[in-house]
Amino acid sequence: MSPKKSLLIITLLSLVTTLRASGECSSTVAVLAPPTACKSGTATVAVVGVPGATYAWTVDGGTIAGDASSDRVNLTFGSSAAATVSVTMTAGGCVSHGSSVIALHDPFNVRVAAVPAAHAGEPVTFSWTYENGSPAQQTITGTDFRAIALAPGVRTYTYSPDKSGTKQIVIDAAMDTPATSTPVSSRQRAVAKSPASASSCALVHTAVAYTVGDCVAPSVTVDTPDAVVKEKSFQATVRPQPGAVALWTITNGSPATATGNDVVITAGSTGNVDISVQLTRGACVNQSARSIPILAEAVCDHPTAVVSAGPVSCGSAIVNATFTGTAPFKGIWSDGVPFTTLARSIARTVTTPGTYSISSFEDVGCAGTSSGVAVIPEPHPTATITATGNSCVGVDTITATFTGTPPFTGQWNDSLRTPFQTNEMTISRPVFVNCVLTNQLLDGHDATGCRIIIAGATPVAHVPDRVTVSAFCPLANFVQVSAHFDSNSCLNNFSLEGPWTAVWSDGVTTSSNSYQQDRFVNPGPTPTTYTVVRAYDAFCEAQIIKPSVTPYPNAAPDFTVPTGICQGQMHTVSLATPPPPGAQVTWSIDNGSIVSGQGTSTMQYTAAALGSATIGCTFSFTDPDHCPIRRALVVLVGPVDPPATVKLESTQIHAGQTADLTFTIDLGLVNWTWSNSLNDSITPLGVCSGGFTQPGVCHARYTSSHGPGVSTITLHAYGYCQSKDIPVQLTIVP
Structure with missing residues (x-):
């Protein structure tokens, strides 16, 4: 016992002794018990003992193992969900009672399946499952082998015993328990420091006995051709037996010896190829021999193949074929699957319904003929789905018609996975939508446990819009x-x-x-x-x-804007007709700001940047069926002072000569005209590349026709807000 635990018990004992010696008697006594334990497990509970006291313990949900009259007892639990342990402690004339409830949980457990019959030299497989948890680690130990650590997900182990006798395996595992950050309760802390304890619910130890019988001589079945052509290769096969090793001995062929379940042999030139195969399993041995005639050349003896249907089981069926002629036989089934065999009959397992036959066939000597067909039905129980009307959801009905052995159990693949179980060969229900969009409208099985498949096309469900x-x-x-x-x-x-x-x-x-x-x-x-x-x-x-x-007729907002406006100056726009009743008026401008009048019939605004601005007005209504109506107009935006410059090609010419004028214009110039003090003519040259919305360069020609003098040439530039005169002087000499 640790020093701390000893000190705690001594302290509690001293306290109880002091209280009782001082004449104080408590009617209760604390029972130290673990808060939880395992069903079918064990636990130890206790009270702080008092010298000379007697104890009487009882337990509901378990039994007391051993002495029930000391200050601690051992308990064995059953399958109840909880156990209540009670004690009566008598010390002198003082009687105290105490009890504690222990919650019982299902323990981590392993169940080992029945061990199949085992024989020396043959592999035996153990399988097991876990309950109430999964292992974080597990080992298996046996009479014939030491402890082997297995991965947590492994549930089988196979080995081959060398000798017969009674043996045992042991599985030990520790449950995978997630880490938890839950704080430890005061009761758990107290129990951790007390004599109370419980067997672990997270560990499992299980031993299983089994018997290994004496070895059994393996059966030997050899497949070889009936005859072989000289110096040609052929295959001989022995059917595998668990734990058995095959040893071949070959005379008049090569190789002379071989191991394994099959061997490829090259025949000699004449006589027979003699083959002996021995199967050894532990101390048990069995053997068989064949003598195969060697032919100088292949002889055609008109081989035949006959096909017939075999039994049908869940999910598969057997197609039989029997042969005459000289093995080996080979051919191709009607579905394109090839086959080669040394046996005179084969049984092919198929999973697809249909008609099977052999399309081509030959033996060692020549091509043969085939006859017979095997008609294989669907190897599962089926459900054929039909619908009434147009298969409308909420209106029509779908019906499943079964084949197979009732009762049929399963579920419809609707949103609720509605279950069904019926002895009838048909069941019906309302049409539903299968959002997986497959033809598997239901899943299930018949009385044999075989899965139901859907036969034929499935009606398409239609959902009313x-x-x-x-x-x-x-x-x-x-x-x-x-x-x-x-x-x-x-x-x-x-x-x-x-x-x-x-x-x-x-x-x-x-x-x-x-x-x-x-x-x-x-x-x-x-x-x-x-x-x-x-x-x-x-x-x-x-x-x-x-x-x-009910749509409402209304005209669009009726307003006009000028062709152009000046940047930064306030302008006004108004509705020509009042808005319709109940309309909310909303003005907008994409290049500028609204100064006043939002929500009314008249709005004041300013434009921000040169170029253009879109003025919009929208009528909107609270009625959702009353459509909002909008109209938008574009207005050009120019500067207050129209931008323009004038440059003369030459400042002096002779009378009768010409002088070219070059002038630049920028955004916002609406129009321009020329004048001069001598009343000479000024005419445009070429195409002017600029205008109100685009800067550019223009040209004009001055022609002197009134003699010498000083001509004042003036460009009159007109904007939307104001005009500007730009003069230059030209001297005309004789």
């Missing part, structure tokens, strides 16, 4: 009224569901392969209601969720 009628904003003077087909199903609006059709109350029918039916209407001067009275797709009637809509 939900129809909502709505209106969209006017296009010119028309409103788009639409019937929208939709569904909450994974099959929503597959193309195979179309066409979609809507019948309207005004006699109009719209139909197309689009799941939205649109029509354009002119509402006229008063509101008009448009209603869908019937809707359907190619298969099912639709559910009309919102049948009607």
